[in-house]
Amino acid sequence: MKNELADVWFYNQGWTAHDFQKQCWTEIAANRSGILNAPTGYGKTLAIWFGVIQQYYSASYQQQISKQRKKGLHALWITPLRALSKEIHRVTEGVSADLDLDYQIELRTGDTSTANRLKQRKNPPQALITTPESVHLLLATKQGQDYFKQLEFIVVDEWHELLGSKRGVLIELALSRLKNINPNLKIWGISATIGNLGQAKDILLGSSNTGVMVKAKINKKITIQTVLPDSLEKFPWAGHLGIRLLDKVVNIVNQYGTTLIFTNTRSQAEIWYQQIISQYPEFAGLLAIHHGSLSDEVRVWVEEALHAGRLKAVVCTSSLDLGVDFRPVDCVIQIGSPKGVARFLQRAGRSGHRPDATSIIYYVPTNSLEIIEGDSLKFAVKEKIVEQRIPYIRSFDVLTQYLMTLAVGDGFDPQQIFAEITQTHCFESVTQEEFDQCMGLLLHGGTSLKAYDDFHRLELIDGLYKVTSRKLAMRHRLSIGAIVSDLMMRVKFLSGKYLGSIEESFISKLNVGDVFWFSGRQLELIQVIANDAIVKASEKKKGVIPSWMGGRFAISPDLGIAIRHSFSNIHRKSGQSEEIKFLQPLFLEQERVSGLPKAEELLVEYTETKYGFHLFIYPFDGKLVHEGMAQVIAYRLGQITPATFSIATNEYGIELLSDTAYELNEQILKQIFSPANLHADINSGINVQEMARRRFRDIAGIAGLVFQGFPGKQMKSKHLQANAALFFSVFSEYESNNLLLRESYDEVFDFQLEEGRMMKAFERIDKHQIIFRKPDKLTPFAFPIFSESFRERYSNEDWQSKLEKIKLQLIDG
Known part of the structure; x- marks a missing residue:
């Protein structure tokens, strides 16, 4: 089926649409839902976007909206990252400007001002680009459900990233409600290749939606080179070899226009940035650092400088994994094992980030034995071995939060919501008794907490359960989300300039006068005021590198298979790879x-x-x-x-x-x-009980049992841990079948052990x-x-x- 808007725009660009783009436009025009799987840099956004706006400007839909008394939201585009939201906004706005369309597109993320949010509530744009948490925040407002009544499309970007997390559960729950508000809703997911792509489609579209799978038949060319040391250490030790290969890494950087140097942890990124700058001072101003704990201001500056071609290289973490679009870089360097094949491919795709270009990635081992993973990665890529994303099931903490979200908004009928949530993958096995237990926690604190007024949160008004306390509603809105980590402290200069955030557990180990590396700078701790670590620049030569909790992850089962395959080739007499020969x-x-x-x-x-x-x-x-x-x-x-x-x-x-x-x-x-x-x-x-006790802090936070504090006045982690530990002990002693308690043990067995x-x-x-x-x-x-x-x-x-x-x-x- 022809897409007139796409035909005009592609013609003006001098481009030809890919077959998968045309297939998406045909499926969307036929009112189907589906999932799109295509390599990075081939126009996935445009494949969905032109389908959305062509439907909007179709004669039948224009006739339909002419009967509406008020303009409503037409499309909701959900992304896992604010930076990615900005990129989608830039691309889609560009299409509207090029074609002179009156299709209004706006952003709604944590950065959006209160004034803009109010304006968006009163006068919705045609399209809203947002995050999973912001969708739940909209559901937690009065008349929030009316806001979505005219919604025609939901697009979930980078669905593979959200699937294996509780943020994916937030998406499942939001979709279950929005499909009920508008049964004609069309849902599209955009996903990189994962081992369980079919399951990813089924989870996104729900049990009652057949949908289609659109796969790009494009073989992205990828060149993988292992950086070998000049001599082999027969007795290697972890982390030892990486920095020894610094000169070789810099030589690679000098061969290309722009390079991304990926590390697995924020600590490693800080070390590599500091080592390059100290040993190669000529990189000052041409090298930047980018990771999730730096301030938005710093990250945006780096992304814009990359886009403008002002930087030679950026040392980064997974913060630049996803589709943040800057001018394509020429080369990618991976420091140490990437721990997973999909992550390696995603990072490789940041170079040659356009059709027909070859992705070039160098693998830099951090110890001699890790060299063999160069062979393993080449084998996995050749054999198309890619990891599955394991979805969460029975996440009662997220369900409890969701029920509270609906109660803070327009209120809810529990039987209707029970019928909706059991259509999702996460909660399809939940029994009426278990659902009633979640309700009991919000109505009266469950079996153990009945005596405490704090846990009498819902009231039945005209057949709907609602929250009437403004204080409770405000606290809940501040707590919406499923991203949990150690409490973060803001790092600031005396002047007030904000550099980023570090986990409280790291700062608590420092004394005043201690020096640490952060944001590529040497900083001396002056004092700690509430949630702020006040620092000044330091000339001292020695400093510690922050260690963030998020940096601990293991090789995937699939990379493990590839590594065992490589070790099985050690005994071959011929046809060995350069890594095994070395x-x-x-x-x-x-x-x-x-x-x-x-x-x-x-x-x-x-x-x-x-x-x-x-x-x-x-x-x-x-x-x-x-x-x-x-x-x-x-x-x-x-x-x-x-x-x-x-x-x-x-x-x-x-x-x-x-x-x-x-x-x-x-x-x-x-x-x-x-x-x-x-x-x-x-x-x-x-000591599974101790592991479950620690896991329970996060579960209690998501479920709303413990309040993490107001912005700028967060509770200290030891107080949070103490509060959560108290609930854990009470449930263990008096309510051993408590769903949240059981969930903490299940997650320890499934995800930690x-x-x-x-x-x-x-x-x-x-x-x-x-x-x-x-x-x-x-x-x-x-x-x-x-x-x-x-x-x-x-x-x-x-x-x-x-x-x-x-x-x-x-x-x-």
Whole structure:
């Protein structure tokens, strides 16, 4: 079907529309919903947008709106990031300007002023570009549901990013309500490739909506190069190699016009920025830093400078992963393991961010053993191995918040809402009894909190449950959302200039006068006033790097499969990749002093040093899975021979260190690696209750049990933790079937301990042959894990120098 507006605009640009764009326009014109999957830089936004505005300007729709007494909202475009919202606004506004359309498009995010929000409420634009939280804020206003009565389209951008989070649950709930307000609503998702794309479509469109899948038949060309060091460290340690490759990274930057240098954590970004600027001062003014804790002002400046081509390179984190559109960069560098194939591809796509261009990405390992991941990533990309996004189910904290949102707005009929929410993927298994328990929490505090007036929040007025307290309503609106983290403190100069935010747990460890690196600057802490850390610029040479809680994530199961595939190729006599060839001396040394496992083998090493008795195991399943596995194995060993263990893990293996010698043989090893009774041993060997107690703080915050404070007057994290811990204890003692309490345990098993992945690892190992070795010294595989535990015992300088001495002894030996 022809799209006249698109035809004119594309003709004027001198472009030809892709087949997937034309297919989207045809499906939208036929009033279908669906999901679009296409590579970055090929015009996904335009594929949906021209369908939306063509429908608006169709004769039938214009006739329909001429009968409306008041102009209403036509399209809602939801994005996960404010920066992405601004980009969508820029592109769509450009189309309206080029075609001289009277189609008004506005932004509504956390940055939108109160005056503009009021104006948008009274006189809606045709299209509103916003975030999941802002949609719920609109539902939490009086006549909020009327606001959406004329809504024709909802577009959810970067749906794959939202799917595996509680923000995705917010989307599911909002859609369940909006579909009821307007049954003719057309819903479109835009998603990068994920392993469960079909499920992603089903969750977005809901149980009653068939919808279509539009996939771009475009093979994006990608060039992956591993940056190899000049010489190989046979005894690598974590984080050691990265900065040693600084000169090579700078050489790459100098070869291209613009480069994005991706790190996995904000701390790592600060380190790399500081190292480049201190060793290459000529980059001053040409190098910038971009991560989620910097102020909007700083990030916007960086994005605009990139767009204008004023920067040579930007050191960044996932804050630049998504579709923030600046002038395409020429090259991408990934520092360290990207932990996932999809994340690696997303970052690669930031270069050559236009049709027919090749994406160029350099992979920079941070230790010798990590070099093999260059081979793994190439294999995964070639075989099109991409991760699934696991959706949340039964998130009662989000459901409780949502019910409160509706009550603060126009009020709700519980039976109608129960019927709606059970049509969503997240809540399809919820029983009437469980829904009533959520209602009970808001009506009277549930079984345990009935005596407290604070938890009598809803009133039944004319058949609808509502919140009548203005104070409660205001507190709730300030708490809407499902993004949880450690409490953040604002970093400010004495002049009042705001630099960004750091987690309170980091600032609480500093004394006045201490120096730390932040926003690419050396800062000295002057004082802490309420929620503000007041700083001044410092000339001192030594400073600590902030460590943010958000930086801890493990390799994905799919990258784990690719890594195990690479290790299985070590034994091949020909056709080896450059990474495996380069690592041959390390592998030969490993084989000489211990053993080199094949695909269906598990290597276990038992070594005695002056530090104690070390048990090393190499499942290659990722750090987070290894942490849980290690605690189960330590528990099982302790049942055989009582011993106390200290535990260290990395992405490849596990170390259990004890002062006690214990007998080990293949029969005992088979016993401790058995998948039998795993759930019971997790409960016995791991302090699951303490983990659930910590998880409960976030759940209590989302559900509204604890209030985090007003803007600028947030509660201190220790007070929040204490309040949440009190509820946890009360529920544990008096209401053990409490839904929020159960949810905290479920999330620990599903997401923190990753019980499903742990079970698969134990089941796989159960089928493997165990290669048991007793080397007389630490091996190349063992050394990186040993260095992780060794780090805990010494200050940074002592740790590095002592570790170098141990390494020299191993090499000499």
